[in-house]
Amino acid sequence: MSMYGHNGGMTTQPALSPTEADVCCPSLTVSPLSLDDAQDFARILKSLADPTRLRLVSLIAGHEQQEACVCDLTEPVGLGQPTVSHHLKILVDAGVLRREKRGVWSYYSLEAATLNRLSEFLSPG
Amino acid sequence: MSMYGHNGGMTTQPALSPTEADVCCPSLTVSPLSLDDAQDFARILKSLADPTRLRLVSLIAGHEQQEACVCDLTEPVGLGQPTVSHHLKILVDAGVLRREKRGVWSYYSLEAATLNRLSEFLSPG
Numbered sequence: 001m002s003m004y005g006h007n008g009g010m011t012t013q014p015a016l017s018p019t020e021a022d023v024c025c026p027s028l029t030v031s032p033l034s035l036d037d038a039q040d041f042a043r044i045l046k047s048l049a050d051p052t053r054l055r056l057v058s059l060i061a062g063h064e065q066q067e068a069c070v071c072d073l074t075e076p077v078g079l080g081q082p083t084v085s086h087h088l089k090i091l092v093d094a095g096v097l098r099r100e101k102r103g104v105w106s107y108y109s110l111e112a113a114t115l116n117r118l119s120e121f122l123s124p125g
Numbered sequence: 126m127s128m129y130g131h132n133g134g135m136t137t138q139p140a141l142s143p144t145e146a147d148v149c150c151p152s153l154t155v156s157p158l159s160l161d162d163a164q165d166f167a168r169i170l171k172s173l174a175d176p177t178r179l180r181l182v183s184l185i186a187g188h189e190q191q192e193a194c195v196c197d198l199t200e201p202v203g204l205g206q207p208t209v210s211h212h213l214k215i216l217v218d219a220g221v222l223r224r225e226k227r228g229v230w231s232y233y234s235l236e237a238a239t240l241n242r243l244s245e246f247l248s249p250g
Contacts, residue, residue: 029235033183038176045179048247049170051163058158061249110154112249122173123244124186124237 025117029124044118047094052077053087057096060108067100067109150242154249169243172219177202178212182221185233192225192234 026037048054059076060068073084088108091097095114100107151162173179184201185193199209213233216222220239225232 028179028183029186029240032187033180035176035180038179038183042174042176042179045170045174049167049174051160051167054153054163054167054170055158055160058153058156058163061154062157110249115154115247115249119244119248122240122247124235124240 026121027123028121041118041121044094044096044114047090047096048118050087052079053091056084056087057091057110060097061110067107069105069107071105151246152248152250153246166243166246169219169221169239172215172221173243175212177204178216181209181212182216182235185222186235192232194230194232196230 026033026041028041048057055077056073059073060066063072070081070084070088073088074081077084088097088099092099092108095111097108098111100109151158151166153166173182180202181198184198185191188197195206195209195213198213199206202209204212213222213224217224217233220236222233223236225234
């Protein structure tokens, strides 16, 4: 979006078609929202619409090297490993967290692009 | 996270106390999230975690004078007035929409401060 090359003469800057613009950066309050985008963002929002899952994301973001395994998270949220794993799976499926298996543990880290996209989508600016 | 000022000697920059930081601008990925904030934001996120409600917010934002009554919204979302009113009530209760009664109709508009707060909360910064 930010890189337009120099083009002399009568040519105009290439503009995104509505469909491309939609794909690029849908906004809740600027462009009319397509059903596809509404379903897509509702799914991400739903994954975050739970106090425990918000706290898990916050704990992972604040953890050493911004990643954590289930074993790091059970005690701070006061829940057992199966419950925490269930919440983490919902966040991974929605693209909010990334899961990487190393040795016997899976490590969870933030998918910053998803949060950025959601934050920009919601901004009324 | 990316801005560490130069601080000679033992002095540090004044920091907000956890309580002040909390009141000012809780962030999902910067400050550790309190249970109160987690519940507060989960409630707002839940109100938006539905494709129809996202479309209603988008339609209101795009409507003339950025406000609309139920009568303007039923046709675009293809739902009856009671269902649309129910969705609008959830958004008003969560502070995402403002409701103003004028004559026989209620007019709904965006509570931009709530969306701003949520957008900043989610931004990975």
